[in-house]
Amino acid sequence: MPFAYPVLLELAGRRAVVIGRRALAEGKDEALRQGGAEVRVLAEGAWRPGDLDGAFLCVASAEDPTERDAIATAARERGVLVNVMDDVPNCDFAAPALVRRGDLVIAVGTGGRSPATARAIREELEARFGPEWGEVVAVVGEIRSETWAAFPDPVARATAWRRALDPEEAAALVRAGRGDELRRRLRGRLLESAE
DSSP states (O other), X not given: OTTOSOOOOOOTTOEXXXXXXXXXXXXXXXXXXXXXXXXXEEOTTTOOGGGGXXXXXXXXXXXXXXXXXXXXXXXXXXXXXXXXXXXXXXXXXXXXXXXXXXXXXXXXXXXXXXXXXXXXXXXXXXXXXXXXXXXXXXXHHHHHHHXXXXXXXXXXXXXXXXXXOOHHHHHHHHHTTOHHHHHHHHHHHHHHHHO
């Protein structure tokens, strides 16, 4: 199965290159910027191998198979991760369908076999996980940092969080504008577990 190991990459301060009209039309440049990358956009047919020097990754589209092969070869020669859209042999990674809610990132992949299926599932997830989930993650992260010292043992910490956090309750409280109540509940439950 291709692309069977999912990862989330740290792109902050790293250069990404987007080549081709279709890659641009599908918003690959914007997705990379949202991920923190410094993006350079090049027109199909106007790129040169040296344009990939110093890049961390490249997302490209090209109608000509020879150009697709050339992009992948130039990227790999420079140690640049490459994804040539709809050309699995010329891909080092698959770009999943994404749902972003603040720091919450939900990725859906099909190993490159069915982008339409990934898109349909992404749309369902967008409806299921609304904008409130960005705040839920932010509140949980805040309380996690605040209570970290109370749980020096990682197993005890994980157990306490499983008991303290009800994701549906958290989302409902945030939707109702009661983020402070969520903070109080989480803090109380966690500190009670630590005693």
